[in-house]
Amino acid sequence: MTDDITTMEAPALPYADAVPGAVVGADEFGIIVNRDKLVEFALYLRNNEGFDYLSSLTAVDYLGFEGRTAEDRFEVVYHLFDTKKGGDGVVLKVRLPEDDPQLPSLIMVYPGADLQEREVYDFYGIRFNGHPRLRRIFLWEGFDGHPMRKDWKEAYYEAEHKPFKSRWPNGHYHWAEDRVPWGDNVKYPQGWDPNAFEPAPPPLPTIHDIPGEEIKTDRVIVNMGPQHPSTHGVFRMIVALDGETVVGLEPECGYLHRNHEKIGERNTWLGNIPFTDRLDYLSSMSNNFGYVLAVEQLMGEKGKPPERAEYLRVIMAELTRIANHMWSIGFLLNDLGAFFTPALYTIQEREMILDLFEEASGSRMMCNYMRFGGVRRDVDEDWLNRCRDLVHNRIPAKIDELDEYLTNNEILLARTKGVGYLSAEDAIALSVCGPMLRASGVPYDLRRSRPYSIYDRFEFDVVTDDGCDVYARYRVRMEEMRQSVRILKQALDDIPEGPVFKGKPGYVTRVAKGEAYGAVEGPKGELGFYVVSDGTDNPWRYHIRAPSYINLNALAPMCIGYKVADSVVILGAIDIVLGETDR
Amino acid sequence: MANDQHIPEELQRNVFMTTVDFLYNWSRKNSMWPMLFGLACCAIEMICTAAGRYDLARFGMEVMRPSPRQCDLMIVSGTVTKKMAPTIVRLYNQMAEPRYVLSMGACATGGGPFKEGYNVVSGIDKYIPVDVYVPGCPPTPEALLYGILKLHEKVENQSVKTVPWYRKETPKGIAVPELGPDIFQPDRAEEIAMFTLRPIPAEES
Known part of the structure; x- marks a missing residue:
């Protein structure tokens, strides 16, 4: 060329x-x-x-x-x-x-x-x-076209960039349904005959031979999901069973594929922040954080937030981590059969943190709090004191309580020890990240290996565990909450006075032409945003490196050879959130 | 109470008179089992509603069942995608009457912030009938509770004489949509074929 x-x-x-x-x-x-x-x-x-x-x-x-x-x-x-x-x-x-x-x-x-x-x-x-299973994963076999191509238009297509003319400046809204032939969000290609339609056959997993199995029984294909209480949402896995042993597993995603990336290319830079909230809906603050870091790289000096905002970002991100791990531990126990009782305790602690979020940002879950060059609103002294009380008294006590009741529990040990083994080499090779990777003994934490924001100022340990199993993942999450508390204590002591936002707030963000990859160590792992800008008000490309999606790479290798009941626990310990998996 | 005069005096403290409708609706509304079924962000708020602080058990609703055959209420909590829509319709068909649908949040109601997305259904009511819509993105647990109370009101106002599930003609299930090049209803195939298989203009023949 x-x-x-x-x-x-x-x-x-x-x-x-x-x-x-x-x-x-x-x-x-x-x-x-x-x-x-x-x-x-x-x-x-x-x-x-x-x-x-x-x-x-x-x-x-x-x-x-x-x-x-x-x-x-x-x-x-x-x-x-x-x-x-x-x-x-x-x-x-x-x-x-x-x-x-x-x-x-x-x-x-x-x-x-x-x-x-x-x-x-x-x-x-x-x-x-050379890819052995190159078939569609988010959309279904037979879907017409490849939607992220720039010349592929969705049914409700209005214009390349927002704000759409139909919604501004007079505010008259024309219903999208009234503009399209079917009155619905669908389009059919010319020449397609719906009467001759045959649905694509369901995907079948590759069968692996398990050494040491003496009794040969018939293989049974079991479908789990998308409506299943233990798949943490609308995830689907097709499991091949030999007796009760998993011999093959095929993940199937896309039941919550909400087209974040396509919509993100139409949105303004700022307009994408509320969409990032809805990615991993358990930890919206971390998602905001990753996205603003990526865009701030493109903004250069203008995008650098004031000192107080940096501290607030770290405080919010660490509170999010605690809330997320609380949730995931509660639901891991749920998957183990301790139906809802541990989850009720952990959700209670999460509510305490959500109260703080609600006061700071106005919303419990979808915080939409961070902006390019700062955060949306300042918090007052009363908020900080309540946060200090939570961090110094309540949360550490609750973590200890959970630890005391759960960590040495006989049933928990029996169900999780040695289950879902993933060696350190495999974990790295399979691009596994976050607590999963650290539970395989790899001390890889973005807050240390590629420090962003002001994480280089805090003292904390990168938690690892050599267990490589579900129990190790549980332990790592438990210990990470303690480290988060440690960071929070330092941040709450050092937080300076001052502004929390630089420049004037506005809808249009001036972004230089170029591209950037911003990543944070989210509660699930490395959450990265790859953005390409052509210098206009909208991103040219907005890609999300979703940790819970990429961690699913390890699902089949971890499940094969274990019992089908264990596969539920292994999936629970990956801690997927479907909003982020499917985007 | 006017009816009291028909009851002998010695029985008045032991016998209560009421209508069949009242008793029937009262018992139904106080043990309405929701389906353990979450789609997206709203499902998290639904779980929080069921958890300790908001305590759905106060309304006799803490028993969430993952099987549609044991449930009375389907809370569609989150974005309905085209890939998921056939499953939801099938689940709805599997629920036994009387069944209710609560559309929770902006996405389930009309597509919400993701409406323009190519894989998003503009509201679950395109496929199945909805009883109560709860706005919000996501609705707070209080909002969901209010929606549930509204549903209770609806149940209270129904009568065994008019409800559809005691009629002679059994209502047919809803046709499950299929996933072709795009989602489509099999019963609209003719209509679609008329559009997609339009004869090509004259120059070829």
Whole structure:
């Protein structure tokens, strides 16, 4: 494509001589890789440079973007990190032409690419050669088109960018239903015959042989979900059973696929903040945090929040972590059969934290609190005192109480010890993050390895556990709550006076052209936002690296060989939230 | 009470007179079992409503059943996606009469903030009948409780003489939508075919 230019610039390129012909260029944000050498180059980066963790894999459609042609319409973007050294990672980009969007799959180098490649295939129709199960994951087989392409329009399509003319400035709203042929959010392609319609067959899991099983029985395929009390929402898994042993498992998502990313491209930068609340609806403050960090990178100096706002952000994020872990521990016990009693205790503590959120932001769950360059509202001294009371007295006591009742409980030990084993190597390879990764003994915490905001000022330990099982995940969550309390105590002591927002509040955010990846260590794991800006008021691309989605990579490997009742517990210990999984 | 004159005096303290409707509705409304069924964010608020602080048990509703056959009330709590809609209709069909549907939150009512999304259904009432709508994104537990009280009012005003489930003709279930290139109702297939299979203009033939 651009051979002449690259040979000229070749000496300046990073890793240029590692794999001959692999690196064909570089821009400000990443290395452009030749797709034919991608696997080789990724192998080199993993084995020789230590980039062992594929964090985010996504694609961007540059149709009509300034300076792009049909030759390089699609771009697949890989974010690689080093779990041992930490620090900034490396970004690989593969540019693909419009008429031939395919490239080799990285699943052999990074098994964690599995679900993310399927997502890209579903949304963009980019084929990953060599992927064993490349089929749609959020939408269903037979869906017409690939919705994230820029030339794919939804049924209710009005305009490329908000605010739509129909809603502004007179405020007359024309019902979307009145504008479309079917009076509903549907569209059918020309030439499709609904009378001859045959539904696609349901997906079947790959069957694994379990060594040591003596009695051979018939394999039974059991469908769990999407309406099931233990799938934490509308998740569906298709399980192949040999007797009671799981021999195959196929996750099926998309029952709550709400098109965050497509809607996010229509929204203004600011308009996306309330949508981030609804991603992981148990920890909206963390989601806000990740998104504003990503956009603030693009805003440069203008986006830097005042000191007090930084402290408030950390306080809110850590309170969120406690609330989330309380919830997840309660519901893990629920999955174990302790129906609702432990959950009632933990929900009670969460309510205390929600009260604080409600007072600060105006809403219990969907806080919509953070803004680019600060936070929405200041809190008063009374709020801080109540928060101090909670952090110093109530929450530590409750954590101890839970610990006392649960941690050494015989039933809990019997059901969780040794269940859902995931070794440290597998956890890294499968791109597992958050408490799951740390429960496999990998001390990888974004607050330490890539400190953001003001986390470098606080003293806390990265909690790890070598158990690699469900019990270790439970222990890590319990201990992380204690560390959060520790951070909160320091933050509440040090919080300075001052403004909480810089500049004038307004609907339009001036954002430079470019791209950014902002990530926070959310309660579920690394929550990343990859945003591309073309310099206008709306994002060109708004991708969410959802921890609970990517953690599902490990679900099948963890469940296989255990009893079907354990698969519920293993899923519970991943702590998925479907709003974030399906987006 | 006017009816008291028909009762012998010695029995008046032991016998209560009421209507069948009152007794029937009173017992139904005070043990209305919701389905343990959550779709999205609103489900979290629904769980909080059932938990200690808001205590749904005060209304005899703490028994949440995951099986549709044991429930009286379906709380559609969250965004209904096209992929999920066939399942919800099937669950509704599986519920025994009398059954009620409460649409919780903006998404279930009309698509909410995600209305324009390509995988989002503009309100569950496109497919199944809804008794009570609760606004909010998500509605607070208080709002949900208010919606439930409204549903109780509705139940109280029903009469065995007119309710549909004691009629001779059994109502048919709702056709489960299918997932083709987009979601569609099988009973509207002809209508859709007329649109998608329109004859191509003259130049080809």
